[in-house]
Amino acid sequence: MxxxxxxxxxxxxxxxxxxxxxxxxxxxxxxxxxxxxxxxxxxxxxxxxxxxxxxxxxxxxxxxxxxxxxxxxxxxxxxxxxxxxxxxxxPASLYPEEIGARALVDRWMFWSMGTMHPVEFPLFFHTVRLPPAERDPAIAAKAFVETCERWALIDAHLAGRDFIEGDAFTLADIVLGCSAHRWRHIPGFERPDFPNMRAWYERLLKRPGYTAHVALPLS
Ligand SMILES: N[C@@H](CCC(=O)N[C@@H](CS)C(=O)NCC(=O)O)C(=O)O
Incomplete structure (x- = not known):
């Protein structure tokens, strides 16, 4: 074929x-x-x-x-x-062909699955997804702290960058952008202000695919 x-x-x-x-x-x-x-x-x-x-x-x-x-x-x-x-x-810029640039995007895709997901998952389930009677506030509180540590790393990384890997929007922005919307709307926690992350999130909100499919009420 x-x-x-x-x-x-x-x-x-x-x-x-x-x-x-x-x-x-x-x-x-x-x-x-x-x-x-x-x-x-x-x-x-x-x-x-x-x-x-x-x-x-x-x-x-x-x-x-x-x-x-x-x-x-x-x-x-x-x-x-x-x-x-x-x-x-x-477009080619979404997932660069040059192997170094591609590896920089890949690292965030692995990081998203292996480092962010294991802590954002319990936070989301114990604040939003599970029926209220099944939620454990202690699990949510611990996971919240762990997600903050990870978003602090992203915030520092984003200093001076428009997108996760520099000037161009890539797949790294897609995988982390999905996590960012959830984290910014988890109820019940006061979030630290991460100014670089906030500016990046606002940049993502200008993308039609994000507003249509990701930046929605959590359920
Ligand atoms: N690593 C897989 C994870 C797949 C996965 O666990 N998907 C969840 C939804 S995010 C699922 O299927 N949950 C059970 C369901 O919806 O019935 C991927 O990225 O596609």
Missing amino acids: RRRKRGENAVTDLILWGRANSINVQKVLWALVEVGAPFERRDAGMEFGVVDTPEYRKLNPNGRVPTLVDGDLALWESHAIIRYLAAKFG
């Missing part, structure tokens, strides 16, 4: 499986807007079910969302998906 190359303006048949309030689905939705690819989103996960059906498990044996289907390709793992979209559709 002929694969389209970056920048080619072909009609696509992209299908994105996943509920719209999943942070990992939101990364893909935002990336789809950035690359300008037409797509159809289908609800799956949590109250929508679907993920345990044999048909879905054939696409994604993890039974998680998101899953992107592009013709005969079924892809899971949100960061693999957004790299695929950037490589296929561009």
Whole structure:
């Protein structure tokens, strides 16, 4: 099968499986807007079910969302998906081809999954996602402190930069931008003022894909 190359303006048949309030689905939705690819989103996960059906498990044996289907390709793992979209559709600046510049973006994508996610997850679940009776304030408080340490690192890194890796918006901004909106709207905590992070967040709010799919009420 002929694969389209970056920048080619072909009609696509992209299908994105996943509920719209999943942070990992939101990364893909935002990336789809950035690359300008037409797509159809289908609800799956949590109250929508679907993920345990044999048909879905054939696409994604993890039974998680998101899953992107592009013709005969079924892809899971949100960061693999957004790299695929950037490589296929561009713009090149979203995921640079020069190996050093690309590695600088990659490090934040790994950092987001391996360092930020393990602490933002309990914070979000114990303040927003779980039914109130199941929330543990001690878990939320500990996770909040840990997220602050990580956002302090980002705030320092952003000094003198418009975006996470310099002047250009990249996939690193997408993965961390999704976390930033959640963190800035977690109820019940007084957040330190991180001025560089705040300015960057305000820059992200000018991007249509962010306001349409990420910068929404938390649920
Ligand atoms: N590392 C995976 C994580 C996938 C994942 O855990 N997705 C969550 C939503 S953010 C999920 O499927 N939760 C269960 C559900 O929605 O039913 C990715 O980035 O795609």
